[in-house]
Amino acid sequence: MLNVPKVLKIKDIIKETPTIKTFFFDWDMDDEIPYPGQFIMLWNFNDEKPMSISSIDLDNKEIGVTIKKVGPFTEEVFNLKVGDYLGLRGPYGNPFTIPKDKKILVIGGGVGMAPVTCFTDYAVKDNDVDVVCAAVNKDELLFEDRLKKSGANVYNATDDGSSGYKGFATNRALDLIKESHYDFAVVCGPEVMMKPTYDILEDNNIPGEYSLERYMKCAIGICGQCCVDNTGWRICKEGPVFSNDDLKLITEFGNYRRAPTGERI
Incomplete structure (x- = not known):
């Protein structure tokens, strides 16, 4: 697992909707294979934010990260062009289960x-x-x-x-x-x-x-920013994918979340 950002060139950008773009990067699958449901930490050389992996191309060794423009960080990323660079680390978190014959x-x-x-x-x-x-x-x-x-x-x-x-x-x-x-x-x-x-x-x-989505900083389960009540589970480690039975134990699910300060929202 890559716990230090790897600086990668933006290979392609697709404008999906007026507010959403997908950024593609070459990814060494021999180093770490991502799975559906996992996320990466995206670094714009000033700040880091968690982003979902939306595309995994094993044959061409490429991943896609889809981003919605919602604030200063994503707005800055939206202004980047093919050939510009971003830092990526991960992948992190538990992926979805892939059933068979269902x-x-x-x-x-x-x-x-x-x-x-x-x-x-x-x-x-x-x-x-x-x-x-x-x-x-x-x-x-x-x-x-x-x-x-x-x-x-x-x-x-x-x-x-x-x-x-x-x-x-x-x-x-x-x-x-x-x-x-x-x-x-x-x-x-x-x-x-x-x-x-x-x-x-x-x-x-x-x-x-x-x-589930929560405020994340480290993505490796150390800082505790993404812990949920009452289990104390860390979204970055025990999640972000949870089952029905798991959600029965997360009392804040659907009721509130916490700001970076810990205040309930």
């Missing part, structure tokens, strides 16, 4: 589509996969075409109804669950979306895995 429901919202799309790339090889791809509007839908090309069945949901189902990912997922039997689910998005999705999956006895 009917799988994947539910993603916004930039949360990044890790679940990477999961889908792997899962479609041995499973039947339905994907709820959700965003505020059609312009912000992430990886719709890529998911369709992978062989997954894609069901869009937009807040304004500009593409697919008008409403939230949770409502679209519930409709699909009423129509079909699912053996397993994978979820990532805003926690305000994941909590009701978790409740729906629990009510329908569907085991699932969820990718």
Whole structure:
């Protein structure tokens, strides 16, 4: 595992939506193979932030990191061009489980589509996969075409109804669950979306895995910034992927999170 940032040249940049870009880098798979659900720490030579790995190309030894512009750090990264450099360290965290011969429901919202799309790339090889791809509007839908090309069945949901189902990912997922039997689910998005999705999956006895996000600094389990109540689990080490049973023990899930100061939000 790479615990010191490795300075890498940006190989390619794809503008996915008006607010989201994917950055591609050559990656030595002999050094450390990343898996869907893991993350890297991205260093812009001033600060570091955790970012989901959205693409893993083992044949071409390349990874993609998908970033949403939400603040000064990401805005600075957005201004970079192909040939510029960034520091990457990792990969970190526990990945998603890749089942076999299962009917799988994947539910993603916004930039949360990044890790679940990477999961889908792997899962479609041995499973039947339905994907709820959700965003505020059609312009912000992430990886719709890529998911369709992978062989997954894609069901869009937009807040304004500009593409697919008008409403939230949770409502679209519930409709699909009423129509079909699912053996397993994978979820990532805003926690305000994941909590009701978790409740729906629990009510329908569907085991699932969820990718959580918290404020991280070290990514190696030392600083304690990403610990959750009441377990004390570190999102960077014990997570970021947790099961239904795990989430039953995390009392803050869907209720609050902590600021860098430790204050509840």
